[in-house]
Amino acid sequence: MNDKLGNWKRTHRCGELSAGQIGQDVCVMGWVQRRRDHGGLIFIDLRDRDGIVQLALDPDRDPEAHSKAEQVRNEFVLAARGKVSPRPEGTVNPRMKTGEVEIEISELLILNRSETPPFMIDEFSEVAESIRLKYRYLDLRRPALQDNLLMRHRVARTVRNYLDCQGFIEVETPVLTKSTPEGARDYLVPSRVNPGNFYALPQSPQLFKQLLMVSGYDRYFQIVKCFRDEDLRADRQPEFTQIDCEMSFVNRDDVISIMEGMIAEVFLQAIGAEVQLPMARLTYAEAMDRFGVDNPDLRFAMELIDITALVSGSQFKVFADVAASGGLVKALNAKGCSSFSRKELDDLTDFVKIYGAKGLAWVKVTEEGWQSPIAKFFTADELAALNDKLAAEVGDLLLFMADTPAIANEALGRLRGHLGQKLGLAKKDDFKFAWITDFPLLEWDGEERRHVAVHHPFTAPLEEDIGLLDTEPGKARAQAYDLVLNGSEIGGGSVRIHDQAVQSRMFDLLGIGAEEAREKFGFLLDALSFGAPPHGGIAFGLDRLMMILTGADSIRDVIAFPKTQKATCLLSEAPNEVSERQLQELAIRLRKAQK
RNA sequence: GGGGCUGUAGUAGAGUCGGUUACAACGCCGGCCUGUCACGCCGGAGGUCGCGGGUUCGAGUCCCGUCAGCCCCGCCA
Numbered sequence: 001m002n003d004k005l006g007n008w009k010r011t012h013r014c015g016e017l018s019a020g021q022i023g024q025d026v027c028v029m030g031w032v033q034r035r036r037d038h039g040g041l042i043f044i045d046l047r048d049r050d051g052i053v054q055l056a057l058d059p060d061r062d063p064e065a066h067s068k069a070e071q072v073r074n075e076f077v078l079a080a081r082g083k084v085s086p087r088p089e090g091t092v093n094p095r096m097k098t099g100e101v102e103i104e105i106s107e108l109l110i111l112n113r114s115e116t117p118p119f120m121i122d123e124f125s126e127v128a129e130s131i132r133l134k135y136r137y138l139d140l141r142r143p144a145l146q147d148n149l150l151m152r153h154r155v156a157r158t159v160r161n162y163l164d165c166q167g168f169i170e171v172e173t174p175v176l177t178k179s180t181p182e183g184a185r186d187y188l189v190p191s192r193v194n195p196g197n198f199y200a201l202p203q204s205p206q207l208f209k210q211l212l213m214v215s216g217y218d219r220y221f222q223i224v225k226c227f228r229d230e231d232l233r234a235d236r237q238p239e240f241t242q243i244d245c246e247m248s249f250v251n252r253d254d255v256i257s258i259m260e261g262m263i264a265e266v267f268l269q270a271i272g273a274e275v276q277l278p279m280a281r282l283t284y285a286e287a288m289d290r291f292g293v294d295n296p297d298l299r300f301a302m303e304l305i306d307i308t309a310l311v312s313g314s315q316f317k318v319f320a321d322v323a324a325s326g327g328l329v330k331a332l333n334a335k336g337c338s339s340f341s342r343k344e345l346d347d348l349t350d351f352v353k354i355y356g357a358k359g360l361a362w363v364k365v366t367e368e369g370w371q372s373p374i375a376k377f378f379t380a381d382e383l384a385a386l387n388d389k390l391a392a393e394v395g396d397l398l399l400f401m402a403d404t405p406a407i408a409n410e411a412l413g414r415l416r417g418h419l420g421q422k423l424g425l426a427k428k429d430d431f432k433f434a435w436i437t438d439f440p441l442l443e444w445d446g447e448e449r450r451h452v453a454v455h456h457p458f459t460a461p462l463e464e465d466i467g468l469l470d471t472e473p474g475k476a477r478a479q480a481y482d483l484v485l486n487g488s489e490i491g492g493g494s495v496r497i498h499d500q501a502v503q504s505r506m507f508d509l510l511g512i513g514a515e516e517a518r519e520k521f522g523f524l525l526d527a528l529s530f531g532a533p534p535h536g537g538i539a540f541g542l543d544r545l546m547m548i549l550t551g552a553d554s555i556r557d558v559i560a561f562p563k564t565q566k567a568t569c570l571l572s573e574a575p576n577e578v579s580e581r582q583l584q585e586l587a588i589r590l591r592k593a594q595k
Numbered sequence: 596g597g598g599g600c601u602g603u604a605g606u607a608g609a610g611u612c613g614g615u616u617a618c619a620a621c622g623c624c625g626g627c628c629u630g631u632c633a634c635g636c637c638g639g640a641g642g643u644c645g646c647g648g649g650u651u652c653g654a655g656u657c658c659c660g661u662c663a664g665c666c667c668c669g670c671c672a
Binding site for chain 1: 598601602605606607621622623627628630631632635663665667669670671672
């Protein structure tokens with residue numbers, strides 16, 4: 001039989017007790033971290049979310065509490081009253097925040113018992129993630145996850161305070177909304193009241209926040225769940241959280257300036273890091289040229305060098321042919337890496353093949369010159385020119401990639417990131433931000449044989465590129481921007497189209513006919529015709545931001561109840577089959593699973 | 596859809612060349628212990644080697660399949 005709480009009131013949290021409370025009568029409540037039974041004296045480490053404090057139970061002081069303590073096991077829930085006392089000389093524990101004191105217990109309640117947990121609730125035990133996920137409520141008792149979720153709370157609070165001070169108001173938008181073409185696969189929800197019809201869960205509140213601008217709310221934000229039915233990654237969950245913002249009467253620089261202030265405040269409040277403002281900016285074209293990717297990790301240099309022109313006339317056919325057919329030959333200098341083993345070089349080659357590259361040429365720069373399978377193809381002049389262009393020094397490893405521009409950039413750019421990690425150039429407590437601007441507006445989709453929006457269909461072109469929409473739409477740039485931190489895209493947004501005619505033209509370019517546009521986005525087009533102000537916004541991925549702030553390697557470590565890679569929840573066992581009756585109400589008949 | 600890694604008591608691991616009854620640690624249970632703090636000492640219980648099939652006199656070990664977890668490509672406006 002458990003003890004009743006009655007009118008006991010907690011006076012302190014376990015972690016906040018220190019020498020300052022010595023002599024006070026206190027009451028703490030929490031979970032048993034550990035019991036140490038010395039036959040006479042019993043020590044209990046009591047834990048709550050703030051920390052751990054030692055309870056001392058002396059049979060001479062209170063036999064009843066002491067005998068109760070003998071029944072106590074790990075994770076029992078206790079309430080304890082007693083006097084905060086200094087620990088005897090020589091028994092102070094400097095590794096504990098509360099290690100100078102203990103509570104001399106006079107009364108003890110066992111509020112609840114616990115089964116032996118499947119794993120130890122401490123910071124030492126390594127446990128398979130599938131077991132941690134099945135017993136998530138126990139894993140969440142451990143300090144690592146508690147610290148992460150507490151920081152997540154502080155970040156959300158900082159964001160709300162900052163945006164409130166800047167005149168933003170938080171407005172909720174529908175979760176049951178309309179499926180739209182473009183973008184990710186939707187999660188669908190059947191409508192019982194409208195058989196055969198489905199809601200979609202929002203991939204983002206994009207359209208609604210634009211409507212709020214038309215409604216005159218001027219500055220909106222929301223910390224909001226978004227849903228995309230796509231495959232998972234270490235930094236991707238099908239349901240995730242955005243800090244979603246939209247502002248009226250602003251241009252790109254206005255949005256960037258307010259938002260980088262928010263990020264700086266978040267870093268200061270969450271981890272005490274000072275962020276230099278304004279943040280760096282790179283155009284998309286420059287990012288691709290120097291780093292091969294649109295989310296470069298700027299914690300280290302090792303930039304990509306375009307050597308297409310230098311090798312276009314060389315005897316090395318692989319390079320010359322690529323150059324002649326409109327491809328790119330690019331290289332990077334891995335300083336001091338000429339000691340890489342054959343195996344390491346093979347691993348690098350395997351790495352670039354993941355991104356579709358056919359191979360990777362390497363050169364070790366030695367006292368005797370180039371040591372490389374491709375050295376013999378180049379004249380002395382060519383070697384000198386390449387060494388000069390790559391700033392090659394003895395001890396360097398040069399890596400070359402020749403392919404279509406898309407593959408050469410991506411493969412070598414990813415290799416650069418990979419090497420940065422491998423060589424320890426990317427430190428977790430180093431934060432390098434950059435805004436990437438001037439993205440292309442459109443991208444050609446070879447499979448669907450049409451343009452698709454790089455950002456989304458509501459993104460405005462650069463004002464000077466509007467003419468290109470009629471001549472060379474593929475060359476038009478967008479008023480879009482991403483915030484990149486340490487090689488991770490943590491946010492992205494754009495100035496939106498507020499002109500109905502331009503929006504219709506955009507749908508046209510995307511191969512969305514007038515009728516389809518009417519059907520899918522008619523409400524937006526209508527709204528734009530009723531005095532839509534110029535507006536723009538941005539959304540930050542809160543989960544990814546938290547990963548970087550906490551140093552987590554997995555998005556699951558910053559989410560209270562995350563999904564597995566197969567998008568299931570090991571705790572609740574969602575998703576699950578539903579009853580025939582439920583399906584009937586929804587007018588849904590299942591097909592047999594196809595083999 | 597594809598590539599890769601992992602799977603052995605509650606937990607995390609060892610297990611040789613295919614060969615006796617599958618090991619030791621932490622945890623758990625019992626006993627002892629009045630200053631420990633990841634307490635200590637003594638004793639004990641606990642196993643469908645993920646699952647299914649195959650090879651073999653014999654499989655945790657080799658082969659095939661499958662399931663689960665993780666990482667990656669595709670996908671993610």
